[in-house]
Amino acid sequence: MRDETWNKVEAVINERHYVPNSLASGLKWDKSKTLGVIVSNIRNQYFSAVVRGIQDYTSSYGYDVFICNTDDDPEREAHYLKTLLSRRVEGLIVTTCAKDKSVYQRLVADGFPLVLLDRPISGLRCDSIGVDNRAVCQQVVERLIALGHQYIGVVTPPCADIGPRLDRVEGCRDGMRRHGFDLLPELVVEIGFGAESIAEATTRLLARQPRPTALFLLNTLLAGGIVRELRRSSSLSDFALVTYDDPDWCEFLSPPVSAVRQPTYEIGRIVGRLAIDRISEPQRPIERITLDAEFVERNLPARQAI
Numbered sequence: 001m002r003d004e005t006w007n008k009v010e011a012v013i014n015e016r017h018y019v020p021n022s023l024a025s026g027l028k029w030d031k032s033k034t035l036g037v038i039v040s041n042i043r044n045q046y047f048s049a050v051v052r053g054i055q056d057y058t059s060s061y062g063y064d065v066f067i068c069n070t071d072d073d074p075e076r077e078a079h080y081l082k083t084l085l086s087r088r089v090e091g092l093i094v095t096t097c098a099k100d101k102s103v104y105q106r107l108v109a110d111g112f113p114l115v116l117l118d119r120p121i122s123g124l125r126c127d128s129i130g131v132d133n134r135a136v137c138q139q140v141v142e143r144l145i146a147l148g149h150q151y152i153g154v155v156t157p158p159c160a161d162i163g164p165r166l167d168r169v170e171g172c173r174d175g176m177r178r179h180g181f182d183l184l185p186e187l188v189v190e191i192g193f194g195a196e197s198i199a200e201a202t203t204r205l206l207a208r209q210p211r212p213t214a215l216f217l218l219n220t221l222l223a224g225g226i227v228r229e230l231r232r233s234s235s236l237s238d239f240a241l242v243t244y245d246d247p248d249w250c251e252f253l254s255p256p257v258s259a260v261r262q263p264t265y266e267i268g269r270i271v272g273r274l275a276i277d278r279i280s281e282p283q284r285p286i287e288r289i290t291l292d293a294e295f296v297e298r299n300l301p302a303r304q305a306i
Contacts, residue, residue, distance in 0.1 A: 034064050035275055036084030038077060038094045039117070041193075042069040044220055046245050046264055047095070050117065053268020054093065054275075061276050063090075072097040072157075091275040095119050097162065113278040117271050119163050120288070127274040129267055129289040133164050136260050136293040137171025137216070138178070140242050143295070144214045145179045148303025149240055152176070153187045153205050153212035155226060157219050168218045168244070187212055191222065198225035206235060213303055214240035220247055227253070240300050256298040263291055 001009075035058055039047040055065050066089065068080035077098050084092065091113035096104070101121050107114050108126050116128040144152055154172050159165040173183040186208060191201040202225075205212065217223035223243035230236040236253075243250060246259035274287060 032088045032090055033062050034066060034087065034089045036066050036068065036089040036092045038068045038070060038080050038092070040070055040072045040095045040097055041221065042067070045247055046220065046262060049264035050268040050271070053265040054272040057269040057272030058276060063276070070097060074098045091279050093117055093271055093275055096121065099161065111282055113275060115271055115274045115278065125286055127278055127287045129271050129274065130164065131262050131291050131293045133167040134171035134174065136295055137168045138175040139295050140216060140260065141172045141175025142178065143297065143300070144240060145175065145181065147240065147300055149214040150181055151184070151187060151210045151212045153189065153215045154183065155189045155191065155201065155215065155217045155222055157222060158190045158192065165218065172216060193221050195225065198222065199229055202226055202229035206233065212239065217243040220245040246296055250298070258298045258300050259296050261294045261296050267291065
């Protein structure tokens with residue numbers, strides 16, 4: 001258009017504070033330049049770091065990210081799936097808690113770009129990424145045994161059929177078995193994230209017979225609550241303590257707390273790359289990526305020192 005016409009259009013745009021309708025543009029070109037990300041608990045620092053990696057990677061390709069949090073509620077997950085698909089997202093990154101996986105089977109059958117984060121679905125041919133939970137948990141338990149700990153308490157969110165949680169507990173069991181011990185059922189505690197549930201679980205652990213000399217806390221949010229309760233009861237120093245993920249407070253406590261550190265930001269960038277690649281090359285080979293987690297040991301006490 002002529003400069004005179006353009007100047008008039010630009011003046012009206014500025015006067016009216018006009019913003020282009022990206023949804024309408026997406027309908028025209030069949031491209032929304034958006035991704036949907038569904039996570040189970042955004043309060044967990046694992047997911048906040050992963051989401052940061054996703055956004056940093058995908059933004060360089062011009063994509064915006066819609067983030068939805070389910071709190072491990074299958075109904076909320078189903079609602080967000082419908083909402084994101086109705087908004088014509090070009091791809092989905094999902095940490096699923098749903099027992100009914102048929103919706104994901106239909107999406108994959110229809111060729112919709114789907115990447116599973118942290119929780120793969122058995123038999124589903126789609127891209128996925130996670131860490132080797134079982135191997136690192138076995139490593140932690142074997143180290144605790146080497147320090148003289150035979151009674152190891154394991155605290156986890158409800159496992160149900162959530163793969164990573166089951167793998168972590170099984171890794172602990174593997175480590176015990178390799179040294180001729182059993183992971184005692186009474187020392188495996190499944191609890192919810194509520195403050196009351198955490199307080200009750202801590203009280204039960206302190207009253208267990210035999211009482212554990214080491215605690216492996218398999219979730220960051222639970223770990224923070226358990227440590228708070230142990231400090232209130234002046235029992236924190238009674239245990240060799242290891243937590244999953246590595247929140248800042250692990251280093252700041254005295255003594256510092258050992259931890260399993262996942263490559264969270266790298267996971268986010270990789271899962272973002274998987275989504276973009278699947279959108280641009282629908283027929284490319286499926287990628288199932290498993291990364292290693294790192295055991296960060298910080299002054300773990302031997303059994304004799306407790």
